[in-house]
Amino acid sequence: MTESPWAPPLADLAVLGRRGLVVGALAGVVSAAGLVLNPAQFYRSYLVAFVFVLGVALGSLAISMLHHMSGGAWGLVIRRILEASSRTLPLVALFAVPLLFGLRHLYPWADPARVAGDEILRHRAIYMNPTFFTVRLAVCLLLWTVFAQALSRLSKKQDDAPAPGLERRMQLVAAPGLAVYCLLVTIASVDLLMSLDPHWYSAIYGVYVVGGQAISGMAFTLLVSLFLVRKGAMRGVLQPRHVHDLGNLLLAFTMLWAYFALSQFLIIWSGNLPEEIGFFHDRLGGGWGVLSVFLALFHFAVPFVFLLSRDFKRDIGKLAWAAGLLLFMRWVDLFWLASPAFHPGRLSVHWLDLTTPVALFGLWLAAFARELGTRSLLPANDPNLAVALEVHAHG
Amino acid sequence: MSVLSRLFARHVKPEFGKPGPRQEGGDLPPHLYGVIAEFGKPETLVHAVHATRKEGYQVIEAYTPYPIEELHDAIGHGPSRVPLLVLIGGIVGGLFGFFLQYWTSVVAYPLNVGGRPYNSWVSFIPITFECTILFAGIAAVLGMLVLNGLPMPYHPVFSVPRFQLASRDRYFLLILARDPRFRAGDTFRFMETLGASLVSDVED
Structure with a gap:
C-alpha cells in the first residue's frame, strides 16, 4: 500500500494524532479537576462537548450514506475521510458513559424531588427516566455504529478485491441507514438536549440537529482535506470542481440549518404561547440575546455571503476558513441550545465550557488520525473513480 | 452610467450597419x-x-x-456578468419585499395583531426571502437576454448561405x-x- 500514490501520509497523521492526544489529555486532566470542584458545571459543559463530537462523527456518516445514494465525484474524493470519521463511533459511545453519572445534575426529570412536584414530569416519567434514557442512548449509538461498520467493511472488501455488486450492497446499507440515522437523531436530540427544559417541546428540533450535524461533518472533512493537500497527499486528486461541489454542499447545509432555525423561531414567535415561548424568552434576554445575534451572524449570514462566491468555493485554502468558522459555530450553537436552561437570565461561560470540548475533540482527533491511516486515501477499486479523477479543461 | 455602459458593453458594441473604428486597410469594401x-x-475550429x-x-x-468546452476560454471570453446582475436583483428584491411589508404594516395601515409590534420583522422574513428569489430569477433571465443581445431577428452572418449548417x-x-487588426485582403x-x-x- 505504501507504493500507492494515494497512501495516507502516516508520519504526518501520527504527528496530528499525537498533538490531539497530548492537548486532549491535558484539557482532560484540567476538566477532571473541574469535576471535583464543580460537578454540576462539569456535566453541563461535558454534555455540550459530547454532542459536539458526536455531531462530527454522525455528520460524516450521514454524508457518506448520502453519497452512496446520490453518487458523484465529490463524494469519492472524501469518502475515506468520512469513513474514518464514522469508524470512531465506538469511542464516541465511550464518551457517553460519564454523562450517565451526571443525569441528576442535568435533567429535571432525573431529579426525584422535581418530578414529585411537577405533574407534567410525573406523566412523562414512564418515558423520561434514567434507565430508559440509558437504554435509548445505548441503542442509538449501537445502531449508528453498526451502519458505520457495515459500510466501512464493504468499502474494505472493495479495496482488497474489486467485485461487481459491492456498490449496490453499500447502497442497500446506506438507504435504510439514512432513514434510521434521522429517526435516531430525533430521539437522541430530544433526550440529550430538548429535555433539559422540562416542559418545552418543538417538533422541528430533530431535523435542526440533523442539519447542524451535516455542517459539522462537512466542515471537518474540508479541514482534513486541506491538511492532506498541504502534506502533499492527494496531490492532483482534489480538483477545483470537487472543492466547488463540497463548498456548494456546505452552503446548502448552512442554509438548511438556517431554514430550520428560522422556521422554529418564526412559528413559536408568531404563536407567542406560554408553553412554547419560554425557550426563546430565555435565549433573547439577559445577555443570551447577544449570543443569539452572534449565532445568526456567524453561523449563517457571514458564511452564507462568502459561500455565494464561486471563486471562494473553488479554492480549498479559502473554503477551509469558512469550514473552520462553521465548525466552531457548531459548538456555539450546541452551547446556545443547552446552557440557557442552566443559567436562565444571565449569559454565563464557565472555563469548563472551553476545556471539555478541547479534551473530547483532541482525544477524538487522535482516534480519527489513526483510522485515516489504516486505508488508502481513495477507494482505488471503485468503478467510478476513474471518471471522478478525470482532468477537465475547466478543472 | 459608466457601470451600466460597461455592463452592457458587449451588447452595445456590435451596432448593425455602423462599421466600428477601422484601421486604414486600403481597399475595404463599403459594407463589410x-x-x-x-x-x-470541432478540433480544427478550436485550433483555428x-x-x-x-x-x-x-x-x-x-x-x-453544440457547446464546446475549450472554445469559451480559447476565444477569450471573460467570466459571465450574469452573476453580478443576479446579486443586484436579489438585493433589490430583498429590500423591496421587506419595505413593502414595513410600509403596509407600519406606515400605511398599522394594525394591532395580538399585541405584536407593527414592525414584526420576524414574520416579514418569508416574503422578503421569496422576493429575493423572484427578483434574482428575473434578473438572471433578463440579464442573460440583454447581455446576449437577444431577441435578435437579424444578424449579418445570416447572409452567408451555408451559415444555417452551424446548427447541424x-x-x-x-x-x-x-x-x-482587420485588413480585408490579408485577413x-x-x-x-x-x-x-x-x-x-x-x-x-
Whole structure:
C-alpha cells in the first residue's frame, strides 16, 4: 500500500494524532479537576462537548450514506475521510458513559424531588427516566455504529478485491441507514438536549440537529482535506470542481440549518404561547440575546455571503476558513441550545465550557488520525473513480 | 452610467450597419461586417481560434451546433456578468419585499395583531426571502437576454448561405471587421491558411 500514490501520509497523521492526544489529555486532566470542584458545571459543559463530537462523527456518516445514494465525484474524493470519521463511533459511545453519572445534575426529570412536584414530569416519567434514557442512548449509538461498520467493511472488501455488486450492497446499507440515522437523531436530540427544559417541546428540533450535524461533518472533512493537500497527499486528486461541489454542499447545509432555525423561531414567535415561548424568552434576554445575534451572524449570514462566491468555493485554502468558522459555530450553537436552561437570565461561560470540548475533540482527533491511516486515501477499486479523477479543461 | 455602459458593453458594441473604428486597410469594401470561415471538425475550429488569437485578432466569434468546452476560454471570453446582475436583483428584491411589508404594516395601515409590534420583522422574513428569489430569477433571465443581445431577428452572418449548417454539423469562425487588426485582403488570406473548407466575406 505504501507504493500507492494515494497512501495516507502516516508520519504526518501520527504527528496530528499525537498533538490531539497530548492537548486532549491535558484539557482532560484540567476538566477532571473541574469535576471535583464543580460537578454540576462539569456535566453541563461535558454534555455540550459530547454532542459536539458526536455531531462530527454522525455528520460524516450521514454524508457518506448520502453519497452512496446520490453518487458523484465529490463524494469519492472524501469518502475515506468520512469513513474514518464514522469508524470512531465506538469511542464516541465511550464518551457517553460519564454523562450517565451526571443525569441528576442535568435533567429535571432525573431529579426525584422535581418530578414529585411537577405533574407534567410525573406523566412523562414512564418515558423520561434514567434507565430508559440509558437504554435509548445505548441503542442509538449501537445502531449508528453498526451502519458505520457495515459500510466501512464493504468499502474494505472493495479495496482488497474489486467485485461487481459491492456498490449496490453499500447502497442497500446506506438507504435504510439514512432513514434510521434521522429517526435516531430525533430521539437522541430530544433526550440529550430538548429535555433539559422540562416542559418545552418543538417538533422541528430533530431535523435542526440533523442539519447542524451535516455542517459539522462537512466542515471537518474540508479541514482534513486541506491538511492532506498541504502534506502533499492527494496531490492532483482534489480538483477545483470537487472543492466547488463540497463548498456548494456546505452552503446548502448552512442554509438548511438556517431554514430550520428560522422556521422554529418564526412559528413559536408568531404563536407567542406560554408553553412554547419560554425557550426563546430565555435565549433573547439577559445577555443570551447577544449570543443569539452572534449565532445568526456567524453561523449563517457571514458564511452564507462568502459561500455565494464561486471563486471562494473553488479554492480549498479559502473554503477551509469558512469550514473552520462553521465548525466552531457548531459548538456555539450546541452551547446556545443547552446552557440557557442552566443559567436562565444571565449569559454565563464557565472555563469548563472551553476545556471539555478541547479534551473530547483532541482525544477524538487522535482516534480519527489513526483510522485515516489504516486505508488508502481513495477507494482505488471503485468503478467510478476513474471518471471522478478525470482532468477537465475547466478543472 | 459608466457601470451600466460597461455592463452592457458587449451588447452595445456590435451596432448593425455602423462599421466600428477601422484601421486604414486600403481597399475595404463599403459594407463589410467580417470574414467567416467554415470548418468540418470541432478540433480544427478550436485550433483555428488559437491561431487567430495568436495572430493578434481580438474581436472574433465562433458558431457551433453544440457547446464546446475549450472554445469559451480559447476565444477569450471573460467570466459571465450574469452573476453580478443576479446579486443586484436579489438585493433589490430583498429590500423591496421587506419595505413593502414595513410600509403596509407600519406606515400605511398599522394594525394591532395580538399585541405584536407593527414592525414584526420576524414574520416579514418569508416574503422578503421569496422576493429575493423572484427578483434574482428575473434578473438572471433578463440579464442573460440583454447581455446576449437577444431577441435578435437579424444578424449579418445570416447572409452567408451555408451559415444555417452551424446548427447541424459545421463549425464557423468569424473575424469582425471592427477588429483593430482587420485588413480585408490579408485577413481573408490568413483565414484560408487555417484549414477551413470555405472562407467568405460577410456583408452587413
